[in-house]
Amino acid sequence: MPCGQQESGAAPARYVVGVDVGSTVLKCHVYDRAAAVRGSSCRKVESLYPRPGWVELDPEVLWSQFVGVVKEAVQAAGLHMRQIAGLGISTQRATFITWHKRTGKPFHNFISWQDLRSIELVNSWNKSLLLKVVHVIFTVLHFLTGNDRYLAPSFLTFSTQQTSMKLSWVFKNIREAEEAAKKNNCCFGTVDTWLLYRLTKGSVYATDYSNASATGVFEPFMKCWNPTLCNLLSIPMSIYPPVKDTSFNFGSADSEIFGVPVPIMAVVADQQSAMFGECCFHPGDVKLTMGTGCFWNVNTGEHLFASRRGLYPLIGWKIGEEVVYLTEGCMSDIGTAIKWAQDINLFTNVDETEKMARSIVDSQGVCFVPGFQVSVNDPYLCASFMGLKPSTTRNHLVRAILESVAFRNKQLYDIIVKKVRIPLQTIRADGGVSNNSFVMQMTSDLINKKIEKPANADMSSLGAAFLAGLASGFWTDKEQLKKLRRIEAVFEPQKDLEEYKPAMDIWLQAMKRSLHW
Numbered sequence: 001m002p003c004g005q006q007e008s009g010a011a012p013a014r015y016v017v018g019v020d021v022g023s024t025v026l027k028c029h030v031y032d033r034a035a036a037v038r039g040s041s042c043r044k045v046e047s048l049y050p051r052p053g054w055v056e057l058d059p060e061v062l063w064s065q066f067v068g069v070v071k072e073a074v075q076a077a078g079l080h081m082r083q084i085a086g087l088g089i090s091t092q093r094a095t096f097i098t099w100h101k102r103t104g105k106p107f108h109n110f111i112s113w114q115d116l117r118s119i120e121l122v123n124s125w126n127k128s129l130l131l132k133v134v135h136v137i138f139t140v141l142h143f144l145t146g147n148d149r150y151l152a153p154s155f156l157t158f159s160t161q162q163t164s165m166k167l168s169w170v171f172k173n174i175r176e177a178e179e180a181a182k183k184n185n186c187c188f189g190t191v192d193t194w195l196l197y198r199l200t201k202g203s204v205y206a207t208d209y210s211n212a213s214a215t216g217v218f219e220p221f222m223k224c225w226n227p228t229l230c231n232l233l234s235i236p237m238s239i240y241p242p243v244k245d246t247s248f249n250f251g252s253a254d255s256e257i258f259g260v261p262v263p264i265m266a267v268v269a270d271q272q273s274a275m276f277g278e279c280c281f282h283p284g285d286v287k288l289t290m291g292t293g294c295f296w297n298v299n300t301g302e303h304l305f306a307s308r309r310g311l312y313p314l315i316g317w318k319i320g321e322e323v324v325y326l327t328e329g330c331m332s333d334i335g336t337a338i339k340w341a342q343d344i345n346l347f348t349n350v351d352e353t354e355k356m357a358r359s360i361v362d363s364q365g366v367c368f369v370p371g372f373q374v375s376v377n378d379p380y381l382c383a384s385f386m387g388l389k390p391s392t393t394r395n396h397l398v399r400a401i402l403e404s405v406a407f408r409n410k411q412l413y414d415i416i417v418k419k420v421r422i423p424l425q426t427i428r429a430d431g432g433v434s435n436n437s438f439v440m441q442m443t444s445d446l447i448n449k450k451i452e453k454p455a456n457a458d459m460s461s462l463g464a465a466f467l468a469g470l471a472s473g474f475w476t477d478k479e480q481l482k483k484l485r486r487i488e489a490v491f492e493p494q495k496d497l498e499e500y501k502p503a504m505d506i507w508l509q510a511m512k513r514s515l516h517w
Contacts, residue, residue: 014085015077016474017070017262018465020270020458021045021062021091021191023114023292024335028069029461030077030084033474035484037456039077041069048109053116056109059097062191063198067257081258086265088468090273090460091191093214094163098170098177098239099194101185104202107177110191111166114332118165121172122158125165131156134232149221151306152313153228161332162216163190168233181236188239190215192267199253199264208246209323210272213315218243220304220313220325246272246317247467266467270460271295272316274430275326277463278454279482284425286416288443288451289459290405290433292335296412298327298420310415317467327420329412333370334405334433337383341401346394354438357399362503366392367510368400370408382517386510405433406442407507413447428452430459437491444491446500455486 015038019028022045030039043065048056074081094113099106111117125131135154142150158165167188171178180186189197193207212218212225217235219226225240244250246268252261268276275287275297283301288294297316304313304325316324338350347353364387371383385397417424429451433439444451456462469475 014474015079015083016085016265016465016469016472017073017087018461018463018468019066019070019087019089020273020460020464021066021089021195022270022460023047023092023095023112024339026062026065026069027458027461028073029458029465030073030079031462031465031469035456035462035465035481039073039075039079041072041076043069047112047114051117053119055112055115057095057112059106059110059194062110063195066195071258081260081262084262085474086263086468086472087253088266088268088273088464088466089192089195089264090268090270090464091195091211093211093269093271094161094190094216096163096167096188096190096215097194098167098174099187099189100176100180101187104197107174107180107186108170110194111170113161113163115166116160118169119160121165121169122160125158130232148304148306149219164216164229164233164235167217167235171235181239184236184238186236186239187241189241192269193241196250196264196267199257200251201254201256204251204264205241206244206250206267207241208244208248208267208269209315209318210246210269211267212243213313214269214271220315223315223323245319247319247471249471263472265469265471266464268317268464268467269314271297271328272314272326273461273463273467274459275299275316275463276466277459277461278428278430279478279485280426280428281324281478281482282425284422286424286427287459288409288427288429288434289431290334290429290439291431293330293332294334294405294408294412294431294433295328295330296409296416298416298422298424300325300327300420300422303422305420310412311419319467319470327416329415331370331408331412333383334408335431337368337370337401337404338433341398346398350432350436353398353402354436356395357402357438360393360395360399363387363400363403364389364392364396365506366396366400367507368397368404369507369510369514370404382514384510384514386513387506402436402439403442403503404507405439406446407504409443410446410504413449424449426452428454430454430457432457437489440489440491441494442500445493445495446497446504448493448497450493451491452487453489453491455488 027042138150138153250264255261285299287297314326316326366387
């Protein structure tokens with residue numbers, strides 16, 4: 001069932017629409033010039049699990065849901081589609097599909113960024129002699145030239161979250177895709193590219209710099225698809241879409257879809273979109289998103305920092321001549337772990353978790369290890385509870401889960417401080433888990449920094465709307481956008497880090513025992 005809200009008596013005016021196609025929820029918001037939400041709709045994104053470790057999305061279901069939430073949100077606002085100045089689309093990153101260029105028929109379902117089907121390929125490549133040779137060549141090039149573009153390949157390792165290995169898997173296992181690629185009839189697209197293609201009935205085939213840079217197949221220094229990597233993995237270069245600006249007139253949705261031709265004025269990757277929605281426009285600004293996964297993004301301005309272990313460079317957005325770069329560290333399964341706890345009835349409503357955690361002094365030595373790792377990609381890390389006792393209650397288990405989020409935030413923050421050579425400024429948090437003040441306060445205590453939480457936690461939708469609004473002239477510039485920000489809460493350090501040290505030391509022991517399961 002769609003969820004929506006309606007404001008009665010909506011005056012005839014122009015509005016922008018921001019859609020966020022996330023990993024678990026597809027949301028659409030209609031915004032007025034004050035960036036206030038006038039109408040909303042959301043649908044649950046249904047993942048498919050055809051085999052153990054495989055995670056897919058049905059492209060037709062996703063398309064139907066996308067069109068549905070846009071129509072419902074505009075209707076909930078009491079508006080007509082002709083009043084929409086522009087549509088901005090934020091999408092989950094690195095989830096992709098391939099299809100036949102002439103027929104438009106997909107060769108397979110969307111393969112999610114969470115999918116593990118390429119695990120054997122990943123392990124094989126990471127142990128290969130060829131990759132070691134690549135490391136040596138680029139280490140020498142970096143030493144001789146001092147050029148940072150050679151630094152990342154000097155310790156390149158593949159992971160299951162990257163598009164490259166799963167794309168290689170497609171061409172090794174789906175013959176129709178391989179044959180079409182040989183005849184230049186295969187199209188590759190992330191979620192944004194597929195939606196653009198469908199919205200324009202095949203007349204627009206494109207992506208933007210933020211989405212392209214998140215695939216792991218795009219060279220951020222040269223701002224082009226990476227021919228070296230594609231040759232290494234035998235992926236044909238002909239499959240990739242043209243890359244456009246993030247805030248850009250991509251054309252209009254076909255009038256048969258929404259009744260009128262709605263201008264598509266921005267496509268953007270979800271984390272970069274949230275960064276823009278938080279108005280993290282200046283070098284050193286930090287965005288912390290805690291949703292399905294947890295993402296720390298640092299604005300590095302016009303400077304692109306090469307990958308360091310645990311961190312990687314991205315293009316935040318490109319608007320005209322302006323290119324803004326980010327450094328990102330991430331951990332998966334934050335929201336997933338909390339949803340799992342709800343599914344097994346540790347609590348009924350997610351709002352209860354904060355009260356449950358605060359009802360006890362500590363977790364009584366219980367540790368929760370989520371199934372992820374930052375500095376080393378270990379697909380065999382085992383999610384687990386440790387330190388269980390006869391006296392352990394649901395409250396202890398819930399507190400342990402929430403503490404694990406804060407502890408991982410601390411680890412990622414420390415990596416960023418150590419490796420990003422830019423003074424960190426404002427830290428702004430968003431995403432569903434940011435509504436949990438226990439996690440927010442504990443994170444603030446652990447990193448000893450103030451964290452701002454906006455009134456609107458759906459920053460990816462807002463960021464897409466901001467970018468669309470700039471392209472359509474709905475808003476004039478970023479200075480105007482900054483004035484529209486609304487802060488709901490500010491979390492400042494209240495406890496000394498030393499108070500958490502015993503609990504974090506035990507948790508780190510639990511982490512080590514869960515590696516290489």
